[in-house]
Amino acid sequence: MTFLATITANIQRKRLNSYRHYMVRRRLLGLLTHVILLVCGVLWMYPFLWTLGSSFKSIDGFFNEGLNIFPKEFEWSNYVQAWNEASFGQFFFNTVFVTVLTVICTLLFASMAGYVLARKSFPGKKYFIGLIAITLFLPHGYTILPVFDIVQRLGLLNTLWSIILVQTAGGMVFSTFLFMGYFTAIDRELDDAARVDGANFHQLFWRVLFPLSGPMLATVALFTFIGTWNSFLIPLVFTLGQPQLQTLAVGMFAFIGQNSTQWTYLCAGSVITLAPIMLVFILLQRYFINGIAGAIKS
Amino acid sequence: MQLSTMAKKPELSPEQRKTVKKARLWQQIRANGWSYVYLAPMALLLLVFIIYPLFASLGYTLYQWNGIGDPSNFVGLANFVRVLHDGIFWEAFLHTFIYTLVLVPVQLLLALALALILNNPKMRFSTFYRSVYFIPVVTSAAVIGIVVRLILTNFGDNVNQLLLNLHLIHSHIDWLADPHFALGIIIIVGIWNTLGYNLVYFLAGLQTIPTELYEAAELDGAGPIARFFYIVVPMLRSVGLIILILAILGSLQVFDLVQVLTAGGPYFSTEVVNTYIYHQAFGGFSSTVTQPDIGLASASSFFYGLILIVLSFIQVLIFRYSASRRAEQRLA
Numbered sequence: 001m002t003f004l005a006t007i008t009a010n011i012q013r014k015r016l017n018s019y020r021h022y023m024v025r026r027r028l029l030g031l032l033t034h035v036i037l038l039v040c041g042v043l044w045m046y047p048f049l050w051t052l053g054s055s056f057k058s059i060d061g062f063f064n065e066g067l068n069i070f071p072k073e074f075e076w077s078n079y080v081q082a083w084n085e086a087s088f089g090q091f092f093f094n095t096v097f098v099t100v101l102t103v104i105c106t107l108l109f110a111s112m113a114g115y116v117l118a119r120k121s122f123p124g125k126k127y128f129i130g131l132i133a134i135t136l137f138l139p140h141g142y143t144i145l146p147v148f149d150i151v152q153r154l155g156l157l158n159t160l161w162s163i164i165l166v167q168t169a170g171g172m173v174f175s176t177f178l179f180m181g182y183f184t185a186i187d188r189e190l191d192d193a194a195r196v197d198g199a200n201f202h203q204l205f206w207r208v209l210f211p212l213s214g215p216m217l218a219t220v221a222l223f224t225f226i227g228t229w230n231s232f233l234i235p236l237v238f239t240l241g242q243p244q245l246q247t248l249a250v251g252m253f254a255f256i257g258q259n260s261t262q263w264t265y266l267c268a269g270s271v272i273t274l275a276p277i278m279l280v281f282i283l284l285q286r287y288f289i290n291g292i293a294g295a296i297k298s
Numbered sequence: 299m300q301l302s303t304m305a306k307k308p309e310l311s312p313e314q315r316k317t318v319k320k321a322r323l324w325q326q327i328r329a330n331g332w333s334y335v336y337l338a339p340m341a342l343l344l345l346v347f348i349i350y351p352l353f354a355s356l357g358y359t360l361y362q363w364n365g366i367g368d369p370s371n372f373v374g375l376a377n378f379v380r381v382l383h384d385g386i387f388w389e390a391f392l393h394t395f396i397y398t399l400v401l402v403p404v405q406l407l408l409a410l411a412l413a414l415i416l417n418n419p420k421m422r423f424s425t426f427y428r429s430v431y432f433i434p435v436v437t438s439a440a441v442i443g444i445v446v447r448l449i450l451t452n453f454g455d456n457v458n459q460l461l462l463n464l465h466l467i468h469s470h471i472d473w474l475a476d477p478h479f480a481l482g483i484i485i486i487v488g489i490w491n492t493l494g495y496n497l498v499y500f501l502a503g504l505q506t507i508p509t510e511l512y513e514a515a516e517l518d519g520a521g522p523i524a525r526f527f528y529i530v531v532p533m534l535r536s537v538g539l540i541i542l543i544l545a546i547l548g549s550l551q552v553f554d555l556v557q558v559l560t561a562g563g564p565y566f567s568t569e570v571v572n573t574y575i576y577h578q579a580f581g582g583f584s585s586t587v588t589q590p591d592i593g594l595a596s597a598s599s600f601f602y603g604l605i606l607i608v609l610s611f612i613q614v615l616i617f618r619y620s621a622s623r624r625a626e627q628r629l630a
Contacts, residue, residue, distance in 0.1 A: 006519070007518055007519045008519075009519075010519030033415060033421075034422075034423075037415070037427050041427060041430040041431065044430060044431055044434070044490070045430060045433065047442070047445045047446065047449065048433070048437075048445075050445070050449060051441075051445050054448075066456050066459065067449070067456060067457065067459075067460060105339075108339075109339040109340045109343065110340060112336040112337070112339070112340070113336065113337050113339075113340035113341070115336060116333040116336045116337050117337070120330060120333045121330075122326065122327070122330035122333045122334070123323055123326050123327055123330075128337070128341070131349075132344065135344065135348055135349065143347075143348070143351030143352055143354075143355055144579075145351075145355055145358060145579055145592055145595060145596055145599075146350065146351035146354035146355050146358070147347055147351050149354070150346060150347070150350070150351070165343070165347070166347055168343060169343035169344065169346070169347035169348060170347070170348075172340055172343050172344055172348075173344065173348070176340055201332050201333075202332070205336075226436050229438065230436070230437070230438035230439065230440075232438065232439050232440055232554045232557070232558070233553060233554065233557075233576075237580065240580070248438070248440075249438045249439070249440035249441070250440070252440050252441065252444060253440050253443070253444070253558060256444055256447075263448060266444055266448070267445075267448070270441045270444060270445060273438060273440070273441050274437060274438075274441055277436050277437070277438070278433065278436070281429075281433070281436045282429065285429060285432075288436075289428070289432070289498050292495065292498050292499070292502075293498055293499070293501070293502035293505075294502075
């Protein structure tokens with residue numbers, strides 16, 4: 001009874017408030033929300049803005065202007081120096097090579113596996129799906145030592161291929177699951193129609209299902225791209241003591257150990273490392289965020 | 299199908315049945331040859347780099363081995379005993395625990411608050427704000443480590459100067475080199491770094507709540523606070539639980555951030571379990587460990603892995619439980 005009474009009281013109070021008064025208050029509240037979100041957003045992005053600004057500062061400017069985002073004088077040569085002398089150019093190409101090949105391998109292998117797991121029935125399929133479901137729940141990152149040993153035995157230590165292989169394997173289960181789910185959701189009548197038209201096992205995949213999986217290809221590519229580009233432990237372990245093979249993440253980290261004074265180069269290097277990721281994320285964020293949101297919903 | 303054909307041939311002895319079954323299985327395997335070929339690359343990578351290492355690392359735990367040549371010095375369970383008696387391991391365990399205990403609630407509350415604000419359909423630029431708060435997630439830990447170190451380091455007009463001017467501190471503090479502050483800084487950076495994930499998770503969860511519910515509640519005179527406690531909280535319970543578990547498991551496995559910010563120092567004050575394992579296996583950047591000790595590293599990683607597997611198992615149970623509850627709710 002008291003609950004009902006409060007509700008009616010509330011309604012009456014609301015009616016008493018004039019509509020205009022209500023709107024003004026709402027507008028002000030909305031404006032305040034935006035101000036808070038913007039100020040916090042600038043603070044949130046501050047480390048990036050500072051890095052971008054500092055990458056153009058001279059060494060003197062770096063020390064005198066401290067926390068300032070905007071440099072007083074622009075020193076473009078930081079980028080040239082970082083690219084050539086601090087070998088960020090080399091690191092950049094290593095990273096691009098590793099990332100591109102990892103993305104391609106992941107897309108190919110995961111989509112092929114996802115196709116047969118979603119569409120074909122063969123002995124052992126159930127056990128296999130069970131096995132990969134278990135590995136999905138197991139904690140990762142505890143097996144770096146035996147992986148290191150295998151890579152050594154394969155003679156791949158201190159090659160970029162080792163990073164590509166291990167990185168591809170690491171994302172394989174999750175990507176396969178995504179493709180499996182995606183192909184399962186496509187109507188099976190499509191397969192029958194294709195078969196009537198004379199499509200065989202291979203054509204059904206390469207000509208029909210693979211081209212249809214555009215959004216999932218984009219999602220998996222983006223996840224793999226970001227994960228590989230930023231990966232730290234795996235390239236660190238497999239390129240220990242091989243500076244010419246290092247990726248941006250590892251190379252930058254090694255640079256800070258060797259040259260403790262060239263901070264502005266380091267900032268330029270950070271921008272070189274961040275720019276491609278930010279660009280790709282901003283352009284394709286829809287796929288990334290949908291992928292993450294989809295993972296939590298299912 | 300197999301059952302019905304077998305039922306038609308009752309005259310076969312069990313052994314004969316077995317051979318028939320075997321022949322059939324072989325036939326089926328051959329008929330599906332291409333399926334196996336398509337599966338092969340993925341299965342091979344999985345076997346070699348994920349499943350085999352799980353068992354292999356178990357083998358290493360029984361040897362005293364510095365990683366050069368083959369392990370030969372069999373020591374039985376001595377490595378496990380050493381881990382259990384190693385003060386630094388337990389310190390690392392404690393730091394990981396503190397990291398998780400502080401990071402998870404703060405990060406989840408912030409993310410939920412932000413998600414509630416951005417979920418408002420009348421909110422303008424909400425995609426823009428979402429991107430801004432999400433961006434640290436896609437940033438490499440190496441860059442974060444370097445930038446944070448540069449901003450905090452003691453030179454020029456930096457954070458210390460700002461805080462001195464604001465009279466918040468009385469003297470310069472070397473944030474990451476001071477055992478009192480280093481872990482705190484790592485936690486703050488950690489909250490900043492991965493908040494975006496939880497923001498997107500919560501937004502996805504909030505979007506499953508039908509807007510009619512809010513409208514009905516508003517008509518009934520429920521204010522924002524009442525709407526939060528009577529609609530959002532009960533509707534988000536199952537998704538929220540999953541988010542919580544993922545956040546806990548994620549922070550218990552923190553490595554990159556600590557490695558690039560402090561590498562476990564100063565004086566092991568920020569050593570977490572994963573950096574401890576790394577330092578045992580590959581030697582330290584700044585710590586005193588130099589001789590690789592693969593056996594000890596494997597034993598500690600296996601021991602910690604077991605703890606995480608138990609946690610993951612609880613996670614699966616909770617997933618199941620919440621799924622069945624959701625199904626019940628749908629039926630009710």
